[in-house]
Amino acid sequence: MIKRVVLLIVCLPLLWVVACKKQVEKSDFVQVKDYNPLKVGSVFIYRLDSTLPNTFGASLIKKYYLAKDSVESEFTDAAGRKAFRIFRFITDTLMLQPYKYTATYAAVFSNNSIEFLDKNLRFISLANPVSLNTTWKGNSYVNGTPITVNNTSNYGNWDYQYLHINKPFTVRKGVIDSTIFVQQVADSTATVFDPNFIYGKNYSIEVYAKGVGLIYKDFLCYFYQTTPIKTFEEGSFGIKLSLVSYK
Numbered sequence: 087m088i089k090r091v092v093l094l095i096v097c098l099p100l101l102w103v104v105a106c107k108k109q110v111e112k113s114d115f116v117q118v119k120d121y122n123p124l125k126v127g128s129v130f131i132y133r134l135d136s137t138l139p140n141t142f143g144a145s146l147i148k149k150y151y152l153a154k155d156s157v158e159s160e161f162t163d164a165a166g167r168k169a170f171r172i173f174r175f176i177t178d179t180l181m182l183q184p185y186k187y188t189a190t191y192a193a194v195f196s197n198n199s200i201e202f203l204d205k206n207l208r209f210i211s212l213a214n215p216v217s218l219n220t221t222w223k224g225n226s227y228v229n230g231t232p233i234t235v236n237n238t239s240n241y242g243n244w245d246y247q248y249l250h251i252n253k254p255f256t257v258r259k260g261v262i263d264s265t266i267f268v269q270q271v272a273d274s275t276a277t278v279f280d281p282n283f284i285y286g287k288n289y290s291i292e293v294y295a296k297g298v299g300l301i302y303k304d305f306l307c308y309f310y311q312t313t314p315i316k317t318f319e320e321g322s323f324g325i326k327l328s329l330v331s332y333k
Contacts, residue, residue: 118200118212121266121294124170124193128157130299130332133258134176137306137324143317146308146324151176153327154185169194201227210246211292216266221247224270244271244290255293257301257329264296285310301329 134153137146154175163169170193175185192203193211199222200212208227213220224246250267270290279285286309293302308322 118198118214118216119195121216121296122193122200122212122299123297124157124172124299126157126160126170128299128333130155131330132327133179133330135324135326135328137308137326139308139318139320139322143320146318146322150179152179152181152330155191163192163194167194167196212266212268212294213246216248216251218248218251221245246270252296255295255302257293259301259329259331262295262298262301262329265301266294266296268292268294279310281310281316282312284312298329298332300327303327 132153132155134151136149136151138149139145140147154177156173156175157170158173159171161169161171172191172193173187174189174191176188177183177185189205194201194203198214199210202209202211210222210224210226213222213224222245223243225241225244228241247269248266249269250265252264253267254261254263255265255267256262268291270292271288272291273289274287275285276283279287288307290305290307291303292300295301304324304326306324308324309319310322311317311319
């Protein structure tokens with residue numbers, strides 16, 4: 087009996103240490119909501135660079151704006167999840183004109199991911215756990231192919247993954263610490279572009295900062311053909327966002 091009591095007394099501290107260790111590990115677990123902590127009233131200003139073919143498709147041109155994303159309200163979606171409605175307004179880079187409303191988005195929070203809704207298209211922007219080993223089908227909810235260029239019939243099969251975690255990243259605002267870099271796709275038909283040959287490219291990344299949210303986005307999808315004429319296919323486009331300020 088004495089030996090059993092002694093054994094129990096010895097084991098109790100060990101069990102307490104293991105339990106504490108598990109509790110610490112759980113509390114230290116970084117979740118996606120830490121990198122996109124939206125709240126009503128938040129405002130994000132981005133430099134927005136838009137890429138599209140010119141009138142005859144002979145080249146790609148860029149147009150530059152300021153974009154303001156305002157978190158307008160919180161609501162509960164049909165599945166009972168917390169969601170935020172986001173309004174986007176744009177103006178010229180010199181702000182000579184007033185901001186003009188252009189789109190409404192939504193961000194939906196679940197236990198293991200954050201979804202982004204854009205024009206009835208649903209993307210899984212971030213997924214737990216935030217780890218270099220994490221990959222997910224970020225476009226798995228997209229029905230059909232919203233991009234019509236570069237033979238993107240496999241659009242729904244893009245493998246999102248974290249390439250960098252807790253690294254600094256430079257945007258228009260300056261250097262921002264503790265960011266995660268999400269690569270969504272990085273495909274091209276050749277190493278470099280040559281106007282004498284057919285060329286296609288799909289490239290998409292997003293960067294989120296801890297305690298801030300989305301600070302950078304670079305999306306570019308185009309297809310260049312040489313017959314019957316040299317031209318960038320209709321539907322080719324790109325968009326780049328770089329954070330200027332937020333509150």
